[in-house]
Amino acid sequence: MNLEKVIFGFFIVFAATLNFGFVIGEIDNPEHHMVYELFAAIVVNLIATILKFGDRTQVGAVHLATSLVADLQLIAAAMVWAYANHLAGGGITAQQMASVVSLAGGALFANAVSVILLIGETLMLRR
């Protein structure tokens, strides 16, 4: 067992599960989407991205690309959330919540691709 592989797999799957947990629920209902979960998803995604730096293989490059897409989508979601809560005033509306969740949903797709890549890689290397 390789500790590096464990950590790598852990962060990729963790990023995907946190992301999934945030997205699930009625899309425009703020009660169903915990902001702490969005925060955790962003942090775990950033760490997963950094872990993928410097892998020179083709799979490594695609891994990094999907992670960067997920980061971008999640940070965009956080920015919409911050705008709705702090700049627009009057709390988050159903429409704004829907756009936050849909952005995070896009990130979930990128994270799903990451997980599929991880599974594919593991299956290829199975001995």
Place this chain on the structure above:
Amino acid sequence: MIGPGNSILFLILRRMRAPLIALVLIYAVSMLGLVFIPGVGAEGAPAPPMGFFHALYFVSYTATTIGFGEIPSAFSEAQRLWTIVIVYLAVLGWTYTVLTLLALIQDRGFQDALRAIRFRQKVRGLREPFYLVCGCGDTGKQILTALDRLDCPAVALEIQEGRVHELELMDLRRDALALIADARSPAVLQMAGIDHPQCRGVIAVTNDDQANLAVAMTAHLLNPQVQVLARTATVRVTENLVSIGTEQIVNPFEKFADYLVLAMREPGCYRLIDWLIGVPGARLKPEQTPPRGDWVICGYGRFGRAIESRLRQEKVSVRVVEPRIDESGNRDTTVGAGTERQILEGAGIHLAEGLVIATDDDIANLAIAVTAREVNPDLFVVIRQNSAANQVLFEAFDADLVMQPSEIIARACLAQLTTPLLTRFLQHVKRQRDHWADNVILRLRDRIGEATPLTWDVRVDTAEAEAIVPGLRSQPASVRLDDLLHDPRHRRESLHCEALLLLRAGKETVLPAHETTLLEGDQLLFAGSAGARRLQRMILQDANVLSYVQTGRDVPGGWVWRWLGRGRARGGAPASGSGA
């Protein structure tokens, strides 16, 4: 060493993984603390904690030690307690990141990688024909200097760091592209452009025969069209090089032994060759004839052996002085160091006429030379100089002939690279008699003076002689060699150059007559001044200039030429020889 597929950015990112993750974690923990710890209201009543947005704002300015204060409102005691933790954690995190980055920049491996990446980019960007020189010892440096004078870019590989720095300090017009790397590795050679479409020649002159063989082999496999020149001192490597079709194999010891015997047999021929392949700025030397009497050779290494066997072929009697006992049981060997007077006398130095000092130690060589001259002042002394750094000492001693391996290799390589026809001409000279060479020297000296001439090739084709070729096609025999040897400014004056060789359909004509008519596809070798070469190029490329040289009439080809013609008529006959 990093692979060629890496960019600098990814190299940095990979090394910065740990500090970046640490920073992300520190920020996350700090923010998380702030969004849970309750604040305090105006009357000391508990207020809800910060949101994520304010938490990120606060951590950002606190972690970078900017410190705007307690924003948006005064903190509760619990928040202040947590802020202390944030400050220390963040300072640690940033210090760790910055230190790692600094260490990375100063890291030797990283710097080497950066240098290699930049070198590869520069080599890839070369857009004109260049040469690849492997090995920057004395030989490599001479070749690089000469290539620089010829305004030809060069890429250099050298395994010793110090020599590359010396290269940077050399007085070159353009900085040589040099990399500290082992030329035996094909990846390094590829990085240096061995398979670059503009690579015109590969020159392997490291002091390791095996490395030279490896370079020649790589060139042969990766870029079969490229010209390869290699230095060697062992027979086995020479055979290997021949078998893979290396164009020029230079064994400095054999080459010098050949020259010594040539000078003994036909001193004029040797003098002519020495003059033609001299370094730029050298002059014609007075004739020297090594005597045919008894010779003593001090040092029986590769050089000593080469000289001994050639001298014996010439039926010259030879005695060898060598400190190591020779296993081959040579009868004529005196065992001992040549620096000792008794040993030299034992070898018959007082009766000998010639002395070859061939050890690989410059100081020992000079010591032997001084001792031998004391015993026998009339000796003809041939001395081997191993390092260019000892030039002053050898000049002060003033030997009859100095054998400097690096110089011999450099001159042979340059002659082959820049003017392939010169090598053919020299081959011809070696087969000639003494008086023939004396005549050639006289004839050349009258025309171009005593300085070592520049030699150049001209091929009569559309690229190099666009003024001549259309005329030759429509009207055969319309251009004579003589037309290329007159000054395009005043046609009665001769250019300071002479044709040495004409190569036509595989047949060589040495010193072709000036009346020879030119044919398309002819190759000519000229020797002369740099100015003459420039003026000759005008004749070859401008039909108006050619017509003036042939007929004396200036065809009005444009107002510039008409204006130049008017200036000449008014100014009278300008001073001659302004082409030099």
